[in-house]
Amino acid sequence: MTEAPYRNVLLVDDDPVQIAILSSYFTGLGTPGIQSATNSRIALDLLDSAQQPVDLIVSDLQMPEMDGLEFLRHLNDRNYSGALAIMSGVKGDILEHAAKLAKLQGLNLIGHLGKPVSKQGLDSVLLRAEKPAQTSHVKTETEADLPQLDEATFRQALAERRFELYYQPKVDTRTRRIGGAEALARWIGDDGAVVFSPAEFIEFAENNGLIEELTFQLFNVFLQDLQRFRAISRTLHFAFNLTASLLRNTNLPDRICAMMRSHHLPASMIGFEITETATLNLDATTLEVLSRLRIYDFEISIDDFGTGHANIRNLQDFPYSELKIDSSFVLNAVKDPFSRRTVISAVGLARELGIPIVAEGIEDRETWDFVCSLGIEKVQGYFLAKPMPPDAFARFVGEHPTGLVLAA
Numbered sequence: 001m002t003e004a005p006y007r008n009v010l011l012v013d014d015d016p017v018q019i020a021i022l023s024s025y026f027t028g029l030g031t032p033g034i035q036s037a038t039n040s041r042i043a044l045d046l047l048d049s050a051q052q053p054v055d056l057i058v059s060d061l062q063m064p065e066m067d068g069l070e071f072l073r074h075l076n077d078r079n080y081s082g083a084l085a086i087m088s089g090v091k092g093d094i095l096e097h098a099a100k101l102a103k104l105q106g107l108n109l110i111g112h113l114g115k116p117v118s119k120q121g122l123d124s125v126l127l128r129a130e131k132p133a134q135t136s137h138v139k140t141e142t143e144a145d146l147p148q149l150d151e152a153t154f155r156q157a158l159a160e161r162r163f164e165l166y167y168q169p170k171v172d173t174r175t176r177r178i179g180g181a182e183a184l185a186r187w188i189g190d191d192g193a194v195v196f197s198p199a200e201f202i203e204f205a206e207n208n209g210l211i212e213e214l215t216f217q218l219f220n221v222f223l224q225d226l227q228r229f230r231a232i233s234r235t236l237h238f239a240f241n242l243t244a245s246l247l248r249n250t251n252l253p254d255r256i257c258a259m260m261r262s263h264h265l266p267a268s269m270i271g272f273e274i275t276e277t278a279t280l281n282l283d284a285t286t287l288e289v290l291s292r293l294r295i296y297d298f299e300i301s302i303d304d305f306g307t308g309h310a311n312i313r314n315l316q317d318f319p320y321s322e323l324k325i326d327s328s329f330v331l332n333a334v335k336d337p338f339s340r341r342t343v344i345s346a347v348g349l350a351r352e353l354g355i356p357i358v359a360e361g362i363e364d365r366e367t368w369d370f371v372c373s374l375g376i377e378k379v380q381g382y383f384l385a386k387p388m389p390p391d392a393f394a395r396f397v398g399e400h401p402t403g404l405v406l407a408a
Contacts, residue, residue, distance in 0.1 A: 005127060006083070008033035008052050012043040012059035012071070013087075017305070017345050018117070022058060024341035025122055039063050040071035047078065054082050056126075060115075061088035061098055069098060076105040083108050085125055089115035118328075119338050149196055149204055157187060158213060162195070164188050165221055166387035169396065170239075170358065170380045173372045176403035178396070180237035182273065182380060183222050184387050185214075202243070211243055216255070223263040225390045230265070232397055239271045239301065247274070248285050253292040271299030273324060287318065294319045301358065305346050315353060323350045327361025327381070334366045347374050365407060383407075 009031055011022045019036045026034050033052060037043035040063055047054055057075070061068030068086060075084070084107050088095050095112050102109040111125030157163065167181035185202065189195045196204075205211040222240055229236055246252055260267060272293065294300055301322035302315060315323070325346050332339035343359070350357045359371045362381030371379055384404060385396060 005029065006031055006056040008050070008054050009035070009056040009058065010043060010046060010054045011036040012040060012057065012063070012068075014038045014060070014063045017342065017349065018060070018115075020345035021117065021338065021342050022122075024338050025119065028337055040066035040068065040074070043071065044074055044078075047075075047080070054080075056083045056085070058085045058087065061086060061095070069101060072098070072102050072105060072107060075107060081108065083110045085109070085111050085113065087113040087115055087117060119336070149200060151208055151210075154201070154204060154208070154210060157195075158210075158217060161217070162187055162189070163214065163218055163221075164389070165218060165225060166389055167225075167238075167393040168380050168387040169385040169393070170237075170378050171384050171404060173368075173376060173379055176406070178236070178400060178404070179378060180239070181393060182239040183218075183225075183241070185218055185241075186387075206243060206245055211245060212249075215242065215246060216259075219256070219259065223259060223265060226265055226269065227263055228390065229394060229397075230269070232394055236397070237269060237271060237299075239273050239299075241275050241303070242272045243275055244286075247289045248283075250285055250288060252289050253296060256293070256298075257296055267297040271301055271322065273301040273303040274320075275303045290318050290320075294321065315349070315355070320355065322358060323355045324358040324360065325376075330359045330361035330371065331363045331367060331381070334370050340370075343371075344374065347376065368406065 013019050099112045113121050164186050165183045166186050169178045169181050172179045185198050187195045187201050205214045299321045301324050302320045303324050305323050305325050329339040329342040333343045357376045358378045359376045360380050362368050362379045362383045
């Protein structure tokens, strides 16, 4: 067995889920000494009292009491000579400047990681994995003909209502009944094919001031679809995604409620999943918007839990009523200890807080059995059903009135 690259590591992060993920990673490497601290002051105390030299520190930059940059200065004052890796969900340029600061202070910085951390990212920094040489790439004729994502193309798609919603069923693990679905945006071309991925066009919309127009065009489609689905069953519950940037508008709850009234739909039929491309900071406006939505009887789900953006601080600060575990961990949980520990930690945290759980990324029977063994209430994934157009979803519900029959 190969000797562990580090003997004693110190993990510094105020998010217990991230600590669990990192601890699992180093346990997998066979690291004999693993210590953790929830803030920089505790980390410095552990460093000062260590019986054996700490040969690696992995530290977040955003922490209470003492931020990660101040922590770097204190490491320098103590002449810390071990390896250092920094990580954060802050913008990339800030992480780059933090890396420069560490080097200017003479610290042995071996790399920096953006959040969410991944096993591959950790390997590339901590194991110094070699990267394949990059080769120049000349566009082929087919690639040159692909549509370009620019503002004119996007606005034309909005005008032509090219954005549609597909519905991925959510299934109750206890009864196998379809409890509802998550609405997922798709950009559909003239030929019926997807033009750009949701990740591409949603990020573009956020960066170019178009996310509000896109969201409310889709929300109107969503409510029209729900009127049809309600005729099939009044017990179905549906999730709609909101980006964090929209929560900075105090008019959001009023606008949503007005649209609900015009479609004669109850708030209890809908939940909003808050998707994040950066940490959701606590401020009066965001807290007011989320709290008002909860008062009006909408469910609020923290999406992508475990990725480092959606974390324990968010659960403490905001009125969430559901926790959704990111698919990147769930679909690997059976075979990968790193992912399995993340899922188990998230479930334990949700249980302590009394919050229901949804797991996405159920790709096979083994994963289904795993999440059921943890008592996770609701799940979604390709093993159960792929996202489908509204008509197909309505048929799917009608075809499974007593629940799904799962493959062995």
